[in-house]
Amino acid sequence: MHLRFTEDELDTLVEMVSLAAEVASWNERPGSEEGVAAYEALEEKVLEKAKHAGQGTHIAFDEEKQKHHLTPDYQDGSFYQQCYDEFRNEVFWEELVIRLADRDLARAIGMPAWTKLTEEERRAQTQDIEKRYWEEFSKNGIERVAVIFPPSEG
Known part of the structure; x- marks a missing residue:
């Protein structure tokens, strides 16, 4: 499946998956690890694709965790x-x-x-x-x- 997004739609998608992953990360119920990992994996995939699609100004890569994340400056003013x-x-x-x-x-x-x-x-x-x-x-x-x-x- 291929989806096409405008820049604004991609910004919204980035925020949506980041919001979902942030909320999911608070789930500490036994057995939730798989679901949380799935959200984090999808967030990583979307952020990586968005960075390569020109959204790199507000997406950074954490070498230690080997994960992409929204920059703190971007998060501070973001709708998400x-x-x-x-x-x-x-x-x-x-x-x-x-x-x-x-x-x-x-x-x-x-x-x-x-x-x-x-x-x-x-x-x-x-x-x-x-x-x-x-x-x-x-x-x-x-x-x-x-x-x-x-x-x-x-």
């Missing part, structure tokens, strides 16, 4: 980096809200009852709590978040 940063930011806040709401629910109903609930049942019972946390974090970020250590931990 913007997407990746936004994704990480949204996941952080969503996970924080859900985990805090789950903690509050578990404290209110007890851990045995909490573990019997499905994810959907938990979300239904924590909607108001989650909304309160979203409002807090939207207004104050983590400014008012504090960790209280048990007395035994100083």
Whole structure:
């Protein structure tokens, strides 16, 4: 199969495979190595072809790792980096809200009852709590978040 891309389409493809490989690299589940390696191999192939097709100004080769990568200068201003940063930011806040709401629910109903609930049942019972946390974090970020250590931990 042969595909033809304009320069703009090739730029987009380079960013897409780099974004996908970056996200895949965070997968540490047992058995994910093959999938991560496949993403990295495709990224390498696309970056190498793009470099030879005239995109070399923003693609570098790491001699030590024997891999192509986007240059840090290019990444800093790239759409894919913007997407990746936004994704990480949204996941952080969503996970924080859900985990805090789950903690509050578990404290209110007890851990045995909490573990019997499905994810959907938990979300239904924590909607108001989650909304309160979203409002807090939207207004104050983590400014008012504090960790209280048990007395035994100083």
